[in-house]
Amino acid sequence: MSKYVFAVDLGGTTVKMGLFDVDGNVLEKWEIVTRKENGGEKILPDIAESILAKMQEKSIAKDDVLGIGIGVPGPVDSKGTIYKAANLGWGVFNVSETLGKLTSLPVKTGNDANVAALGEMWKGGGQGYNSIVAVTLGTGVGGGVIIEGKLVAGSTGAGGEIGHIHVEDNETISCGCGNCGCLEQYTSATGITRLANERLAQDNKPSVLRDGEVSAKTVFDAVKAGDELAIEVAEIFGMYLGKGLAAVGAVVNPEAFVIGGGVSKAGEVLFDYIEKNYMKYSFHGTRNVKFRLATLGNDAGIYGAAKLIVG
Amino acid sequence: MSKYVFAVDLGGTTVKMGLFDVDGNVLEKWEIVTRKENGGEKILPDIAESILAKMQEKSIAKDDVLGIGIGVPGPVDSKGTIYKAANLGWGVFNVSETLGKLTSLPVKTGNDANVAALGEMWKGGGQGYNSIVAVTLGTGVGGGVIIEGKLVAGSTGAGGEIGHIHVEDNETISCGCGNCGCLEQYTSATGITRLANERLAQDNKPSVLRDGEVSAKTVFDAVKAGDELAIEVAEIFGMYLGKGLAAVGAVVNPEAFVIGGGVSKAGEVLFDYIEKNYMKYSFHGTRNVKFRLATLGNDAGIYGAAKLIVG
Numbered sequence: 001m002s003k004y005v006f007a008v009d010l011g012g013t014t015v016k017m018g019l020f021d022v023d024g025n026v027l028e029k030w031e032i033v034t035r036k037e038n039g040g041e042k043i044l045p046d047i048a049e050s051i052l053a054k055m056q057e058k059s060i061a062k063d064d065v066l067g068i069g070i071g072v073p074g075p076v077d078s079k080g081t082i083y084k085a086a087n088l089g090w091g092v093f094n095v096s097e098t099l100g101k102l103t104s105l106p107v108k109t110g111n112d113a114n115v116a117a118l119g120e121m122w123k124g125g126g127q128g129y130n131s132i133v134a135v136t137l138g139t140g141v142g143g144g145v146i147i148e149g150k151l152v153a154g155s156t157g158a159g160g161e162i163g164h165i166h167v168e169d170n171e172t173i174s175c176g177c178g179n180c181g182c183l184e185q186y187t188s189a190t191g192i193t194r195l196a197n198e199r200l201a202q203d204n205k206p207s208v209l210r211d212g213e214v215s216a217k218t219v220f221d222a223v224k225a226g227d228e229l230a231i232e233v234a235e236i237f238g239m240y241l242g243k244g245l246a247a248v249g250a251v252v253n254p255e256a257f258v259i260g261g262g263v264s265k266a267g268e269v270l271f272d273y274i275e276k277n278y279m280k281y282s283f284h285g286t287r288n289v290k291f292r293l294a295t296l297g298n299d300a301g302i303y304g305a306a307k308l309i310v311g
Numbered sequence: 312m313s314k315y316v317f318a319v320d321l322g323g324t325t326v327k328m329g330l331f332d333v334d335g336n337v338l339e340k341w342e343i344v345t346r347k348e349n350g351g352e353k354i355l356p357d358i359a360e361s362i363l364a365k366m367q368e369k370s371i372a373k374d375d376v377l378g379i380g381i382g383v384p385g386p387v388d389s390k391g392t393i394y395k396a397a398n399l400g401w402g403v404f405n406v407s408e409t410l411g412k413l414t415s416l417p418v419k420t421g422n423d424a425n426v427a428a429l430g431e432m433w434k435g436g437g438q439g440y441n442s443i444v445a446v447t448l449g450t451g452v453g454g455g456v457i458i459e460g461k462l463v464a465g466s467t468g469a470g471g472e473i474g475h476i477h478v479e480d481n482e483t484i485s486c487g488c489g490n491c492g493c494l495e496q497y498t499s500a501t502g503i504t505r506l507a508n509e510r511l512a513q514d515n516k517p518s519v520l521r522d523g524e525v526s527a528k529t530v531f532d533a534v535k536a537g538d539e540l541a542i543e544v545a546e547i548f549g550m551y552l553g554k555g556l557a558a559v560g561a562v563v564n565p566e567a568f569v570i571g572g573g574v575s576k577a578g579e580v581l582f583d584y585i586e587k588n589y590m591k592y593s594f595h596g597t598r599n600v601k602f603r604l605a606t607l608g609n610d611a612g613i614y615g616a617a618k619l620i621v622g
Contacts, residue, residue: 075596078459083596131466145562147463148389154564155442158596165558166592169480177594247476247558251456253465281477283488285386285394285469 004060005309006051006105008070009112009301010034012087015047018302019054022066022310024123028054029302040088044095048102067106068099069305071115075157080109083157108308112301114151114160117144119304120258124296129255133248134294135162135241137216137263140176141184141191145252152252163188165244183244187237189216189262196233205229220266234273242277249278249286260294268293315371316620317362317416319381320423320612321345323398326358329613330365333377333621335434339365340613351399355406359413378417379410380619382426382612386468391420394468419619423612425462425471428455430615431569435607440566444559445605446473446552448527448574451487452495452502456563463563474499476555494555498548500527500573507544516540531577545584553588560589560597571605579604 004027009016012034019028032050035042051068054060072095074085080096095109110118117126117134126132130149136142141163145152152159163184164177171181185191196214200207207229208222222230245257259270271291279287296303315338320327323345330339343361346353362379365371383406385396391407406420421429428437428445437443441460447453452474456463463470474495475488482492496502507525511518518540519533533541556568570581582602590598607614 143562147458152458152563154597155566156564156596156599158560158564158594159562161561161564161594161596164594165561166554179592179594182594243477248562249469250472250476251454251470251559251562252463253467253469253472255466281490283469283472283475283490283493285467285472286465288467 004065005306006054006065006068007302007305008047008068009115009305010043010047010070010072010088011112012036012073015043016298016302017047017050018306019058020302020306024303024306024310026299026302029299030054034088036089038089040085040090043088044099044102048099051103051105062104065105067108067309068103069115069308070095070099070107070109071112071301071305072109073112076109076111076114076153077155077157078151078153080107081157082109106309110151110153110304110308111144111157111160113142114144114153115304115308116260116300117146117160117258117304118151118307119296119300119302120260120294121146121149122307123303124258124300125260125292125294126256126258129290131252131254132256132258133160133162133245133252133254134258134260135245136261137187137189137259138261139189141188142261143248145248145254147252162244162248165247167240167244183240186240187244187263192216192219192233192237192263195236196230199229199233216263217265220263220269223266224269238273238277241274242279243281245274245278246281246283246286249282249289253286254289256290256292258292258294260300264293315376316617317365317376317379318613318616319358319379320426320616321354321358321381321383321399322423323347323384326354327609327613328358328361329617330369331613331617335614335617335621337610337613340610341365345399347400349400351396351401354399355410355413359410362414362416373415376416378419378620379414380426380616381406381410381418381420382423382616383420384423387420387422387425387464388466388468389462389464391418392468393420417620421462421464421615421619422455422468422471424453425455425464426615426619427571427607427611428457428471428569428615429462429618430607430611430613431571431605432457432460433618434614435611436569436571436603436605437567440601442563442565443567443569444471444473444556444563444565445569445571446556447572448498448500448570449572450500452499453572454559456559456565458563473555473559476558478551478554494551497551498555498574503527503530503544503548503574506547507541510540510544527574528576531574531580534577535580549584549588552585553590554592556585556589557592557594557597560593560600564597565600567601567603569603569605571611575604
């Protein structure tokens with residue numbers, strides 16, 4: 001008898017869903033809309049309904065479903081309690097219990113960035129390792145820490161919040177979190193754009209970045225084309241990320257860092273700037289570490305959610 | 312039939328040993344000398360001989376010994392491999408296997424600071440928590456990260472090396488590790504003494520610290536007596552330690568920090584300087600954390616070594 005796992009990656013706009021077998025093969029993927037009205041009260045019932053409908057459509061019995069794994073955009077502890085998800089309008093409650101009651105299926109819940117990290121370790125850029133730190137360089141900077149195969153959720157769900165490691169004492173502009181000098185302020189897509197704009201304003205040094213929109217993508221495209229000013233920006237980016245990841249290394253000494261998120265589309269050129277700075281700032285005992293690119297893109301979340309159940 | 316555990320805390324001068332029951336009660340404690348000649352080849356045979364002699368003395372049968380836990384002064388991975396211990400003259404080998412063959416008993420090995428952290432969680436300042444970071448402020452700064460009851464040894468045994476988190480960009484003096492600006496350079500006993508001497512040299516501000524030996528102890532004694540200059544030094548100490556622990560918090564989000572080592576003898580006054588800076592530099596989601604003093608002193612190592620076996 002074949003067994004199934006349902007995987008859910010809950011985002012602020014859409015809910016990505018997947019039906020998996022226990023070996024991690026996706027049998028089907030689909031999406032539903034995230035209905036955020038009334039404090040997000042419809043979200044979990046909508047997910048439950050969609051899963052139950054899929055089971056009926058495919059004639060899957062409850063006994064053949066190992067469970068539902070779900071990644072949610074907020075801090076979640078190892079027991080499934082979410083500590084507010086402002087994006088969804090959610091307060092503090094146990095997601096696993098609530099979705100469990102709605103479906104009569106076992107549910108495991110994790111933070112979305114943490115769950116994506118688990119996906120990358122299982123089927124993506126972190127394959128072959130079992131202690132990794134996944135680093136998501138997107139609009140913000142997120143992370144997921146996995147030690148010997150297990151997610152470090154954190155006692156109040158804030159494990160892997162590496163975007164908020166303090167890396168610059170002289171910053172005067174606030175991060176979204178309210179602090180000044182967070183890693184995210186320099187190494188997210190937004191942060192790279194800001195670093196580039198600040199560098200462009202410093203003087204009149206020629207650069208292809210002066211001829212159009214400045215973004216993390218155009219910066220690293222320019223780096224690859226040998227643009228000197230863009231390379232200066234990449235050096236600053238690498239200095240901050242190397243310094244931040246060195247701190248992470250001193251805490252958990254992972255086998256590999258797996259770099260994902262929109263910025264990672266730039267590819268291995270990123271490592272030219274990250275690795276040498278990691279080596280500079282890191283403790284020597286933590287330097288035997290690999291840098292890898294994430295490979296699952298937007299599907300990391302459902303793979304990781306499935307892995308929460310498969311274990 | 313009662314069951315026993317042997318616990319070993321291997322230091323550069325002496326080996327502390329303990330005979331425990333499985334509930335963590337010390338039945339007997341003793342020490343032997345650490346013989347470091349010839350690359351430390353005598354150390355494990357000496358330990359084995361001492362344990363076997365104790366078993367004979369007490370008429371303890373092999374079947375009644377659950378195993379031997381040992382903390383060693385160097386990086387150890389979760390399988391018991393040590394990656395050099397310069398202090399002992401040791402290279403790379405599996406400590407658990409070697410001591411296991413010498414005694415025909417099961418052996419588990421950990422880094423000494425990590426093992427001491429486990430001891431503090433089990434029977435010391437970290438009791439009641441199961442995700443803690445122990446911080447040892449001694450000649451250097453060490454640490455031990457425990458997540459849901461399990462030590463984070465690190466992929467090459469360097470988990471918890473938090474003394475080497477980079478916290479100061481403008482440092483020109485090297486840390487013992489070769490980097491500049493490590494947490495240890497400001498918050499170890501040595502670091503505090505240096506901060507105080509630097510402050511004293513700055514001007515002629517009166518201070519009781521001008522009348523005798525400057526040490527971490529005299530600095531915090533002066534802080535308690537209201538000495539303004541000593542308080543300035545404590546503020547710098549607290550700023551660096553708060554900043555470093557905030558980075559640790561963003562990675563693993565522990566329930567508690569347990570502060571030990573010689574500097575911690577100053578007592579709770581330390582928290583006046585650490586906590587407010589932790590709150591300043593930390594991500595808001597990691598601020599619900601307790602600060603506690605270690606309570607086991609030099610015995611933390613044997614308690615933790617016993618806990619390695621009791622599990």
